[in-house]
Amino acid sequence: MNIYTRKKRWNWILFSAAVFIVVGSLWYSNVLVNKIARSERNNVRIWANAIQRKANLVAYTDNFFGEIRELERNRAEILALAWKNMNSEVNSEVLDIYYKIITGNKSIPVIMTKDNDSIIHARHVDDRVNQVDILGGSLKEEFSVYDPIRIEYLPGEFQTLYYKESNIYTDLRQMLNDLNDSFLSEVVQNAVAVPVIITDSTKQRIIVSGNIEGGSPEDSTLLARTLEQMASENAPIEITLTGNEKRYIFYKSSSLQIQLRIYPYVQFGVIGVFLLIAYLLFSSSRRSEQDRVWVGMSKETAHQLGTPLSSMIAWLELLKLKGMEDDALDEIKKDIDRLENITDRFSKIGSPPSLDPINIVDVVYNSTEYIKNRTSKKIEYDISVPGDKPIIVPVNAHLFSWVIENLIKNAIDAMAGQGKVSISLYEEKANVIIDVSDTGKGIPKTHFKAIFNPGYTSKKRGWGLGLSLSRRIIREYHKGRIYVKHSYPHRDTTFRIVLRKKA
Numbered sequence: 293m294n295i296y297t298r299k300k301r302w303n304w305i306l307f308s309a310a311v312f313i314v315v316g317s318l319w320y321s322n323v324l325v326n327k328i329a330r331s332e333r334n335n336v337r338i339w340a341n342a343i344q345r346k347a348n349l350v351a352y353t354d355n356f357f358g359e360i361r362e363l364e365r366n367r368a369e370i371l372a373l374a375w376k377n378m379n380s381e382v383n384s385e386v387l388d389i390y391y392k393i394i395t396g397n398k399s400i401p402v403i404m405t406k407d408n409d410s411i412i413h414a415r416h417v418d419d420r421v422n423q424v425d426i427l428g429g430s431l432k433e434e435f436s437v438y439d440p441i442r443i444e445y446l447p448g449e450f451q452t453l454y455y456k457e458s459n460i461y462t463d464l465r466q467m468l469n470d471l472n473d474s475f476l477s478e479v480v481q482n483a484v485a486v487p488v489i490i491t492d493s494t495k496q497r498i499i500v501s502g503n504i505e506g507g508s509p510e511d512s513t514l515l516a517r518t519l520e521q522m523a524s525e526n527a528p529i530e531i532t533l534t535g536n537e538k539r540y541i542f543y544k545s546s547s548l549q550i551q552l553r554i555y556p557y558v559q560f561g562v563i564g565v566f567l568l569i570a571y572l573l574f575s576s577s578r579r580s581e582q583d584r585v586w587v588g589m590s591k592e593t594a595h596q597l598g599t600p601l602s603s604m605i606a607w608l609e610l611l612k613l614k615g616m617e618d619d620a621l622d623e624i625k626k627d628i629d630r631l632e633n634i635t636d637r638f639s640k641i642g643s644p645p646s647l648d649p650i651n652i653v654d655v656v657y658n659s660t661e662y663i664k665n666r667t668s669k670k671i672e673y674d675i676s677v678p679g680d681k682p683i684i685v686p687v688n689a690h691l692f693s694w695v696i697e698n699l700i701k702n703a704i705d706a707m708a709g710q711g712k713v714s715i716s717l718y719e720e721k722a723n724v725i726i727d728v729s730d731t732g733k734g735i736p737k738t739h740f741k742a743i744f745n746p747g748y749t750s751k752k753r754g755w756g757l758g759l760s761l762s763r764r765i766i767r768e769y770h771k772g773r774i775y776v777k778h779s780y781p782h783r784d785t786t787f788r789i790v791l792r793k794k795a
Contacts (some may be wrong), residue, residue: 304719321556347531493538597635645688659696676716698758699728706732724787734781
């Protein structure tokens with residue numbers, strides 16, 4: 293098992309553990325949230341029941357006050373009738389009853405005036421009446437709700453009796469209005485933070501609202517949608533206030549429940565973003581460190597090769613000066629040139645290479661020819677170029693030929709010294725495509741990306757650096773792409789290189 297297989301396995305183990313932790317935490321958080329939500333729902337249910345009972349109490353109080361109101365009104369009417377019939381009655385017993393009714397008035401405000409509205413007598417009135425001599429203005433309007441009574445106390449002489457609701461009834465009505473206002477205020481400003489909207493009988497006008505996120509909806513369409521949402525969650529409570537006015541109380545679950553429900557997801561989302569950023573920073577740092585190692589090793593390799601290579605070039609020239617000219621020296625010269633090329637390649641790693649517009653068909657032919665002369669005759673080579681015309685691309689010839697050689701060598705290793713290597717080149721509108729195919733054992737689809745990792749190899753001997761270097765040369769230096777186009781077991785494998793026509 294190589295390092296990348298172990299890394300992949302550990303990644304899956306860590307990912308599975310993370311999923312287990314997240315799922316377990318979310319499950320447990322949901323259990324806690326559901327418990328709190330049940331408690332919240334119980335609080336809302338208790339609140340709603342209390343509101344319903346208090347609404348019933350308000351309705352009962354309103355009915356009770358209505359009965360008192362009728363009694364007080366009847367007393368006022370009886371008092372007015374006694375005053376009206378006082379002067380025309382001759383029966384002493386009836387007059388005695390009228391007198392008792394008039395003198396027994398303890399709460400109904402009355403004002404007696406002359407025809408010119410000058411006040412003669414007033415009883416059970418406030419200080420405003422004592423401060424004026426003429427009944428007029430708002431004070432007269434206040435005492436004119438009920439029709440005043442004209443009394444003829446002498447032939448042709450009249451007095452007018454003004455009266456209004458009793459003080460007891462007025463106090464009761466004020467108390468009832470305060471009770472209604474207090475009830476509505478307690479509904480919207482509840483201790484359990486329940487969002488509440490109280491509407492009129494048409495359900496189209498808001499009387500009062502509270503705990504509504506974003507404020508009360510003003511738009512009629514938005515109001516209807518909000519009320520529909522509330523009604524779908526809880527049936528509205530119908531109440532009847534003073535004057536048989538119907539009101540509807542719409543309510544829904546508090547925002548605390550919603551916040552508790554989404555909190556675990558927000559929490560893990562924030563943690564996930566933090567871990568992702570930390571992982572990206574760590575990967576970037578590690579990649580930068582690997583790049584420095586690559587560059588350092590390449591420079592050191594070029595340096596170490598350069599010293600003996602210079603010596604070999606000197607010995608070769610010395611042998612030539614001694615008159616030794618044969619095929620062996622020519623082959624040695626080719627290998628020395630090859631070593632110089634390799635040294636030049638290593639020295640360019642880490643430095644911005646110069647990309648020159650050249651015919652890459654020649655580079656492919658030269659690289660293939662070099663390897664062809666040093667491999668088995670059982671290997672067949674085929675290079676396909678549409679129309680055999682030149683293809684000009686900005687590349688670094690030394691580095692690009694290194695990529696082609698690596699792909700061909702890997703193809704030879706995959707075919708075990710017998711098979712066919714095919715290279716096809718063709719142009720697209722903005723790119724040039726190079727496909728390198730072989731008839732070897734193939735690559736598992738799960739390894740299509742892993743084979744480009746440093747150190748990955750399927751051979752018993754080798755460093756597993758060829759494809760990693762090739763990807764680095766194509767992607768970083770030539771801004772192109774290299775990948776496995778397809779691979780079929782024991783049939784063929786195709787690597788594809790995509791280069792841009794313009795640098």
